[in-house]
Amino acid sequence: MSKNNENLLNIENLSIHFFIEEGTVAAVNDLNFSLKPGETIGLVGETGAGKTTTALGIMSLIQSPPGLVVDGSIIYDGRNLLELSEAEMRAVRGSQISMIFQDPMTSLNPVFPIRDQIAEVVMLHEKVTAAQAIQRAEEMLDKVGIRKERAKDFPHQFSGGMRQRVGIAIALACNPKLLIADEPTTALDVTIQAQVLELMKGLKEENNTSMIMITHDLGIVAEICDKVAIMYAGSVVETADKKELFNNPKHPYTIGLFNSIPDIEKDEEKLKPIKGLMPDPMNLPSGCSFHPRCDHAKPECSQKVPKHTQVNDGHYVRCLLFEEGGE
Amino acid sequence: MHKYILRRLLMMIPVLIGVMFIIFVLDYIRPGCPSRVILGEAASPEAIARVREELRLDDPFLIRFGSFVGNALTLDFGRSWQTNRPVFQEIFARFPNTMQLAGMSVIFALLMGVPLGILSATKQYSIFDIIANFTGLLAAAIPNFWLGMMMVILFGVNLRIFPTSGWGTPMHWVMPVVAIGASSAAIIMRMTRSSMLECIRSDYIRTARAKGQKESVVIFKHALRNALIPVTTVAGLTFGALLGGAVLTETIFAIPGLGRFMVEAISQMDQPLVQGGVLLIAISFSLVNLLVDILYAFIDPRIRSQYR
Amino acid sequence: MENQKPKKKRSQFLEVWRRFKRNPIALVGMGIIILQILLAVFADVIAPGDGWSPGFNMQDWGNSRQFPSAENWFGTDHLGRDVFNRIVHGSRISLQVGAVVVSISMIIGVTLGAVAGFFGGVADNIIMRIIDIILAVPNILLAIAISAALGPSLVNVMIAVGVGAIPAYARQVRAQVVSLREQEFVEAARSIGASNFRLIRRHIMPNAMSPIIIEATMGFATAIAVAAALSFIGLGLEPPTPEWGAMLSDGRRYMLAGYWHMTLFPGLAIAFVIFGINMMGDGLRDALDPKLRSGGMSKGRFEKLRRAQIALTNKGADTNVKK
Numbered sequence: 041m042s043k044n045n046e047n048l049l050n051i052e053n054l055s056i057h058f059f060i061e062e063g064t065v066a067a068v069n070d071l072n073f074s075l076k077p078g079e080t081i082g083l084v085g086e087t088g089a090g091k092t093t094t095a096l097g098i099m100s101l102i103q104s105p106p107g108l109v110v111d112g113s114i115i116y117d118g119r120n121l122l123e124l125s126e127a128e129m130r131a132v133r134g135s136q137i138s139m140i141f142q143d144p145m146t147s148l149n150p151v152f153p154i155r156d157q158i159a160e161v162v163m164l165h166e167k168v169t170a171a172q173a174i175q176r177a178e179e180m181l182d183k184v185g186i187r188k189e190r191a192k193d194f195p196h197q198f199s200g201g202m203r204q205r206v207g208i209a210i211a212l213a214c215n216p217k218l219l220i221a222d223e224p225t226t227a228l229d230v231t232i233q234a235q236v237l238e239l240m241k242g243l244k245e246e247n248n249t250s251m252i253m254i255t256h257d258l259g260i261v262a263e264i265c266d267k268v269a270i271m272y273a274g275s276v277v278e279t280a281d282k283k284e285l286f287n288n289p290k291h292p293y294t295i296g297l298f299n300s301i302p303d304i305e306k307d308e309e310k311l312k313p314i315k316g317l318m319p320d321p322m323n324l325p326s327g328c329s330f331h332p333r334c335d336h337a338k339p340e341c342s343q344k345v346p347k348h349t350q351v352n353d354g355h356y357v358r359c360l361l362f363e364e365g366g367e
Numbered sequence: 368m369h370k371y372i373l374r375r376l377l378m379m380i381p382v383l384i385g386v387m388f389i390i391f392v393l394d395y396i397r398p399g400c401p402s403r404v405i406l407g408e409a410a411s412p413e414a415i416a417r418v419r420e421e422l423r424l425d426d427p428f429l430i431r432f433g434s435f436v437g438n439a440l441t442l443d444f445g446r447s448w449q450t451n452r453p454v455f456q457e458i459f460a461r462f463p464n465t466m467q468l469a470g471m472s473v474i475f476a477l478l479m480g481v482p483l484g485i486l487s488a489t490k491q492y493s494i495f496d497i498i499a500n501f502t503g504l505l506a507a508a509i510p511n512f513w514l515g516m517m518m519v520i521l522f523g524v525n526l527r528i529f530p531t532s533g534w535g536t537p538m539h540w541v542m543p544v545v546a547i548g549a550s551s552a553a554i555i556m557r558m559t560r561s562s563m564l565e566c567i568r569s570d571y572i573r574t575a576r577a578k579g580q581k582e583s584v585v586i587f588k589h590a591l592r593n594a595l596i597p598v599t600t601v602a603g604l605t606f607g608a609l610l611g612g613a614v615l616t617e618t619i620f621a622i623p624g625l626g627r628f629m630v631e632a633i634s635q636m637d638q639p640l641v642q643g644g645v646l647l648i649a650i651s652f653s654l655v656n657l658l659v660d661i662l663y664a665f666i667d668p669r670i671r672s673q674y675r
Numbered sequence: 676m677e678n679q680k681p682k683k684k685r686s687q688f689l690e691v692w693r694r695f696k697r698n699p700i701a702l703v704g705m706g707i708i709i710l711q712i713l714l715a716v717f718a719d720v721i722a723p724g725d726g727w728s729p730g731f732n733m734q735d736w737g738n739s740r741q742f743p744s745a746e747n748w749f750g751t752d753h754l755g756r757d758v759f760n761r762i763v764h765g766s767r768i769s770l771q772v773g774a775v776v777v778s779i780s781m782i783i784g785v786t787l788g789a790v791a792g793f794f795g796g797v798a799d800n801i802i803m804r805i806i807d808i809i810l811a812v813p814n815i816l817l818a819i820a821i822s823a824a825l826g827p828s829l830v831n832v833m834i835a836v837g838v839g840a841i842p843a844y845a846r847q848v849r850a851q852v853v854s855l856r857e858q859e860f861v862e863a864a865r866s867i868g869a870s871n872f873r874l875i876r877r878h879i880m881p882n883a884m885s886p887i888i889i890e891a892t893m894g895f896a897t898a899i900a901v902a903a904a905l906s907f908i909g910l911g912l913e914p915p916t917p918e919w920g921a922m923l924s925d926g927r928r929y930m931l932a933g934y935w936h937m938t939l940f941p942g943l944a945i946a947f948v949i950f951g952i953n954m955m956g957d958g959l960r961d962a963l964d965p966k967l968r969s970g971g972m973s974k975g976r977f978e979k980l981r982r983a984q985i986a987l988t989n990k991g992a993d994t995n996v997k998k
Contacts, residue, residue, distance in 0.1 A: 099577055101573060101576055101577060130579045130580070130581065131579060132579070133576070133577055133578065133579035134577060134578040134579035134580075135579060138577065138578075139577045141570060141573065141574060141577075143570060146569060146570040146571065147570045147571055147573070147574045148571055148574065149571040149574070149575065149589050149592075149593070150571070150593065150667070150668070150669060151592045151593055151666065151667060151668060152592075153668075160575075160578060160580070161578040161579070164578060164579050164580060165579060194668040194669070194672075196668070196669045196672070197672065207574075210574070210578065
């Protein structure tokens with residue numbers, strides 16, 4: 041992949057494993073992707089593809105034991121986050137990189153008013169008085185569309201959509217350069233989903249924040265992302281600009297993903313779902329981990345791990361079908 | 368909030384009438400005639416008839432129960448069959464000692480249990496955690512009256528550090544409080560630990576860490592406040608066990624409290640005293656549970672908004 | 676479906692057992708219980724009588740209040756009876772009390788809880804208010820009040836201890852039933868016309884089983900402790916029954932005179948059994964509800980696992996571990 045110094049984030053060969061009594065869970069395997077300032081990348085994959093683990097890995101929030109980053113580097117703004125001390129990492133979390141979590145119902149502390157939960161992150165990273173932090177918190181609430189009068193209310197007094205707005209306010213309170221959104225709308229109603237996405241998009245553009253949008257919904261990707269990285273069994277199998285990927289998908293898995301979504305314009309009778317199931321991360325197939333489900337699998341697919349191959353400008357695929365042609 | 372407290376106090380009334388019913392029925396089915404207890408076995412038939420008349424023992428069940436409840440409402444539990452003094456006076460002379468003992472034991476149990484539980488949870492699977500857990504299981508298994516006796520033998524009789532009986536000075540308090548409080552401390556420790564472990568794994572703790580918050584603040588501010596919610600309940604329930612434990616422990620340490628007094632009353636079949644004592648303990652236990660529920664509201668805003 | 680059920684049940688049981696036996700503390704606890712049961716069953720072999728009196732009541736006045744020796748391992752009491760013999764025989768009583776109290780209070784409590792939870796309304800209100808009344812009196816005090824009224828006997832002790840044990844089951848089961856009642860599989864069974872009784876027995880109870888089993892284990896321990904406390908203040912069983920609490924009551928009279936063995940050993944016996952039950956109960960809880968245990972291990976165990984597993988995948992040599 042290109043070594044680009046303009047990148048805000050550059051993840052190379054990242055592997056995160058969980059060592060449990062039953063064996064090793066290879067959640068993330070040799071994962072690569074990069075992100076420029078202001079850019080939004082969609083991290084797309086099925087449940088269990090390692091998306092959330094990747095996000096927590098960037099934040100250094102992998103629970104250890106049993107989890108451990110066993111290989112790779114996460115270069116953020118010129119520094120390898122994996123080499124930072126816990127204290128240095130704390131200064132990064134919440135101020136440089138922040139995260140919005142999947143389930144707004146459980147992600148806020150039930151015993152503190154929402155205002156204080158936003159002010160907390162401001163107090164941590166900026167030299168402000170408590171009163172100033174609270175004022176900032178109220179400004180943030182205003183930005184995400186929550187009335188000032190409700191600032192002292194507790195999380196249980198809000199709906200899921202409103203709570204996720206609070207989550208967004210916490211994440212953006214210190215103007216981070218990178219925002220990781222872990223399926224921020226999955227737990228919400230469809231109409232609320234659109235509102236929350238719109239809100240995130242607006243705030244992110246306002247501050248030129250880069251974003252990693254974790255999702256399994258290609259519709260969200262189409263709406264909000266600049267780039268896409270398709271994840272399968274813990275690694276990125278294909279990455280490209282959104283347009284390029286949507287118009288010209290190469291990897292059999294990506295094509296399968298697109299085929300399993302109904303297309304209203306094409307008059308097809310049946311969807312073509314990908315056969316089989318996501319492999320057990322404790323026992324990944326040899327070679328290309330997708331080969332047991334792949335229609336184009338060749339004998340060597342079970343032997344050789346495919347490398348990233350450039351098929352077009354900025355369009356990389358990890359598949360042996362393209363490896364000979366690309367090299 | 369005031370409304371809630373009032374409602375809870377009103378809800379206590381049927382429960383307490385139920386308790387009175389139970390103790391009344393237990394007295395009713397008890398073999399033997401109270402007049403013999405009062406007058407002794409050699410009493411003349413006339414004297415017995417007079418006492419039966421006085422105590423209205425021949426009235427129908429419901430009328431007797433009704434007047435029992437009515438009297439109890441005016442804090443009149445009758446007179447002790449042994450001393451012939453009003454039960455109310457006898458009980459309240461001793462009750463403060465029992466409350467003091469139980470109260471100090473709760474504080475002891477909380478002071479031991481909560482910090483050790485937190486430590487154990489934050490160092491899960493460490494040697495400390497294993498030892499604390501094991502000791503907790505052991506302490507929870509030891510009957511409090513036996514622990515009291517063993518402490519008397521060791522620290523009172525052999526080492527002569529603490530007085531073996533009596534009440535009044537802090538030196539008197541140590542052994543009874545530890546004896547009653549030890550198993551509760553163990554229970555509270557284990558509860559704090561498991562509750563804390565659950566909180567540490569929750570999503571909002573991850574959010575707090577993602578803010579860049581220090582681990583110590585994450586534990587003591589974010590997790591502890593939530594973890595204490597179930598611990599409060601257990602502490603309240605433990606208070607009941609401690610009041611019960613006081614009955615035995617007061618006997619061992621010869622503490623002039625309600626518990627020891629009731630054990631004596633039982634062996635002398637002094638029923639009014641037993642009834643008054645059980646009722647008083649039930650009332651204080653109910654009040655403590657109410658207090659715990661109010662405390663709850665202060666810790667947990669979700670419950671606070673239900674109370675409005 | 677009918678055919679598959681036993682098989683599924685069996686594998687579920689095996690799964691619980693598999694998790695249970697991996698837990699050393701639980702196994703030690705179970706060992707203690709088995710030991711106690713053996714002592715109770717073979718009490719007459721281990722501590723036989725002499726033809727005149729049973730093994731727990733062989734008085735020897737010339738040999739009273741002896742400290743532990745090779746002859747009398749735990750010493751003798753004020754009547755010259757061997758304390759060890761009495762403790763062995765006492766395990767019969769304690770296990771009996773525990774078993775009967777748990778079974779009866781469990782049956783009553785579970786029935787009340789299931790009825791209250793399933794039918795709700797008036798039945799629920801009445802049952803739960805009765806439960807509230809029982810709970811308003813501290814457990815031990817309730818037992819004291821009941822046994823003071825009923826008089827001393829084994830059956831009365833069981834009743835006195837058992838009443839206080841009912842609420843725990845009733846509340847537990849009611850809570851389970853209320854939450855399960857609304858769940859889809861119960862709705863589904865109802866929609867195909869299953870009767871209420873069948874719904875409770877076949878669909879709700881199996882799901883409410885784990886907390887009941889845990890409650891029963893802990894209840895066994897509580898029953899033994901409360902029964903001992905009753906005997907201790909003279910409301911339990913009458914002499915010469917070798918009840919452990921009654922032995923402690925004897926011990927108390929000689930406690931200040933320095934005869935520590937009369938207090939130490941019976942109390943140890945009580946603590947030992949309860950400790951065993953609690954350890955087993957803990958293991959059972961973890962085995963029945965693996966959620967509570969998941970996701971962790973000691974740093975040392977983790978290192979060992981990591982090394983072993985990395986070595987297994989043959990990547991150990993060159994893997995650069997970063998934290």
